[in-house]
Amino acid sequence: SNCKQAEELGGLYRAPAFQSLSEAIHHSNSNSPLDGVIISTPTPTHERLITEAANNNINIFTEKPVDETSAKIRKLFNAVRAQNVHLCCGFQRRFDDSYLSLYNTIHSGGIGTPLTASIFFGDHPVPSRQFLLQGGGNIISDCSAHDVDYIRWVLGDEVESVFAMGTSSDEELRDKNVIDNATMVMKFLKGTVVTLTLSRGANYGYDQRCEVFGTTGLASVRNIPEHATELSNDVGIHRPKWQHSFPQRFEVAFGKELDAFADTLLMDKPWPVKEEDCVAVQRVCDAALESCESGSVVNLFA
Numbered sequence: 001s002n003c004k005q006a007e008e009l010g011g012l013y014r015a016p017a018f019q020s021l022s023e024a025i026h027h028s029n030s031n032s033p034l035d036g037v038i039i040s041t042p043t044p045t046h047e048r049l050i051t052e053a054a055n056n057n058i059n060i061f062t063e064k065p066v067d068e069t070s071a072k073i074r075k076l077f078n079a080v081r082a083q084n085v086h087l088c089c090g091f092q093r094r095f096d097d098s099y100l101s102l103y104n105t106i107h108s109g110g111i112g113t114p115l116t117a118s119i120f121f122g123d124h125p126v127p128s129r130q131f132l133l134q135g136g137g138n139i140i141s142d143c144s145a146h147d148v149d150y151i152r153w154v155l156g157d158e159v160e161s162v163f164a165m166g167t168s169s170d171e172e173l174r175d176k177n178v179i180d181n182a183t184m185v186m187k188f189l190k191g192t193v194v195t196l197t198l199s200r201g202a203n204y205g206y207d208q209r210c211e212v213f214g215t216t217g218l219a220s221v222r223n224i225p226e227h228a229t230e231l232s233n234d235v236g237i238h239r240p241k242w243q244h245s246f247p248q249r250f251e252v253a254f255g256k257e258l259d260a261f262a263d264t265l266l267m268d269k270p271w272p273v274k275e276e277d278c279v280a281v282q283r284v285c286d287a288a289l290e291s292c293e294s295g296s297v298v299n300l301f302a
Helices: 002-012 021-030 043-055 070-082 097-107 129-136 139-143 145-155 171-175 251-267 275-294
Strands: 036-039 059-063 087-090 114-122 159-167 181-188 193-199 207-214 218-221 231-233 236-238
Touching (some): 021 043, 036 043, 036 251, 043 070, 059 251, 070 087, 070 275, 087 251, 087 275, 097 145, 097 207, 097 218, 114 145, 129 171, 139 159, 139 181, 139 193, 139 275, 145 193, 145 207, 145 275, 159 275, 181 275
Parallel strands (some): 036 059, 114 193
Antiparallel strands (some): 159 181, 181 193, 207 218
């Protein structure tokens, strides 16, 4: 159970485990007050947990998205502002060395003016059938936000329009209207066209790629293999699979996120992801879902 896992994790760091945020807050009020909470629970639980933390004057770090709609995101930011606490949303690509290097390359003029970008998100391992069928399955809702945030940040621009299409890889998912493969085409206000392809089924490892093509060059983020050993023999060249999943691929970035959260709490350093970023990303994801259902381009500034 989650309680058992919490006890095991707490034991590693000599920290108590609790069955709820309320229980943890009550315990801290009797001992030493909490400075912050880290929320990595399913999105439908975010509103309740963020509100409870804010009402107890506790700063908040939450994994993306802040909530399920842009209106709810606005509401939560207003709530934490009223309590004068921080609400920090985690978009981990901003903290990853490779993605940060690509950002710096483009912002230093390394490829001239960006014209197009191609992003591929291949999930691994495939989530459980229960997860896919019980609310977490739509890949646009669940997986597009990180790359949408990143490419907005890289381009310094907003998405003008979105066209999206999706498909289900088997009959059971199709019957339940669960999309586990999708493609989004985003047109930005300055003219850049970005294609984001998403899949649940990268059985060769966690496949995360991004390339941006410009007037004077091409900049790319490539995958990282499980190890650096390569075998060459009479039947071919053999290389390892890509890293297993997101905990391995973004381990360092997750650590840097938490360091930045600590800096925000202890030194009042500004959190790099703003309310407007969270709202803009959610509006793009919502537009992609609408496009997928209607079969039409959705304009965000109509």
